Structure formats: structure tokens, C-alpha cells
Amino acid sequence: MARTTSRSADWGFPRWRGYGEAGSAAATVRLCDRHGCQEKGDCPAPKSPNSPERWYFCQLHAGEYNRGWNYFEGLTAEEAAERERAETQTAEGYTESKHNSWAGPGDGSRTRDEMRALEVLGLDPDVEFAAVKLAWRKLAKDSHPDLRPGDAEAAKRFQAVQTAYEVLRMAEEQREWKPTA
Numbered sequence: 504m505a506r507t508t509s510r511s512a513d514w515g516f517p518r519w520r521g522y523g524e525a526g527s528a529a530a531t532v533r534l535c536d537r538h539g540c541q542e543k544g545d546c547p548a549p550k551s552p553n554s555p556e557r558w559y560f561c562q563l564h565a566g567e568y569n570r571g572w573n574y575f576e577g578l579t580a581e582e583a584a585e586r587e588r589a590e591t592q593t594a595e596g597y598t599e600s601k602h603n604s605w606a607g608p609g610d611g612s613r614t615r616d617e618m619r620a621l622e623v624l625g626l627d628p629d630v631e632f633a634a635v636k637l638a639w640r641k642l643a644k645d646s647h648p649d650l651r652p653g654d655a656e657a658a659k660r661f662q663a664v665q666t667a668y669e670v671l672r673m674a675e676e677q678r679e680w681k682p683t684a
Contacts, residue, residue, distance in 0.1 A: 620667035
């Protein structure tokens with residue numbers, strides 16, 4: 504009669520146990536496809552344009568490969584320009600952020616359009632909206648076409664003041680609106 508052993512390999516010390524079957528098996532690692540490189544190749548790169556086949560490079564060689572990549576290779580200048588136009592035509596996700604489009608002095612919270620509107624009203628970039636409203640009313644009264652009939656220059660100035668106020672009012676409404684989460 505054969506005797507079966509009920510002993511475990513850890514001799515009662517759980518810390519000596521292995522981490523399962525995967526712990527003892529060797530992990531397969533793909534090496535970089537660059538000749539002579541022994542680093543891990545975990546960065547896929549296409550072998551040719553529109554090809555499903557991939558090279559697998561280490562980070563160093565992937566960077567080297569990408570520096571030499573010409574996206575427009577094999578296209579004429581007209582075809583390259585057409586492809587670039589088609590791809591940038593609907594690049595809403597890549598347009599410049601509003602907070603990066605400001606210019607001039609201030610705290611950086613105003614866009615170029617707002618800065619131009621403040622110039623038209625003769626105000627500083629860090630002015631409050633209440634002061635904007637007061638300046639708009641004063642300038643609109645001074646150059647209103649009903650008060651100065653026949654004065655084309657006053658009508659132009661009034662239109663510029665109105666447009667500047669609309670830009671600033673819309674920007675203020677956007678700042679006040681906070682999404683509910």
C-alpha cells in the first residue's frame with residue numbers, strides 16, 4: 504500500500520509559497536527589431552504607410568524611426584497639400600485652447616478678442632464687468648446715431664463700441680456659467 508504525503512513544500516510557512524504557476528514560468532519578451540539591440544521591443548511602428556505589418560522597437564530606436572518618418576512620402580506636392588488640408592479641416596480637437604489664445608498684459612484669462620474689445624472701450628485688461636458696462640453706456644451715448652444724425656464717423660464708433668460690448672458680455676456669461684456635475 505502506497506502512502507500519500509500530505510506535506511506541502513512551504514513547511515508551514517505561508518511566505519515561502521510560490522506565487523502560483525505563472526511565477527515559475529518564464530515570461531516571453533519581444534526584443535527590439537533593430538539589429539543588435541537587446542532591449543525590450545514594446546513600441547510598434549508601421550513597416551510602410553497603410554500597412555498592417557509592424558516593427559517593434561525599444562523607445563530609443565522608436566524615437567530614431569519617428570524622426571526619419573515622412574508622412575507625405577511618395578505624394579506630389581499637390582496631393583500632400585490636399586491631404587494636409589483634408590486632415591486639418593476637421594481638427595477641432597487640435598485647435599488652440601482658449602486659455603492659450605490671450606495676448607497682452609493681464610492675468611491671462613482674456614482672449615485676443617476680449618483684449619481688442621477692451622482697447623476699443625479704453626479699459627485696462629483686468630477691469631471688472633461692471634466698469635465695462637459703465638464705459639459702454641458712456642461711449643454709446645456719446646456716439647449714438649440718433650444724437651448725431653449724419654455723422655458717419657460717430658456711427659462707425661458706435662458700431663465698434665456695440666460690438667466690443669457684445670464680445671465682453673458673451674465672455675462674461677461664459678465665465679459665470681458653471682456646469683453641474
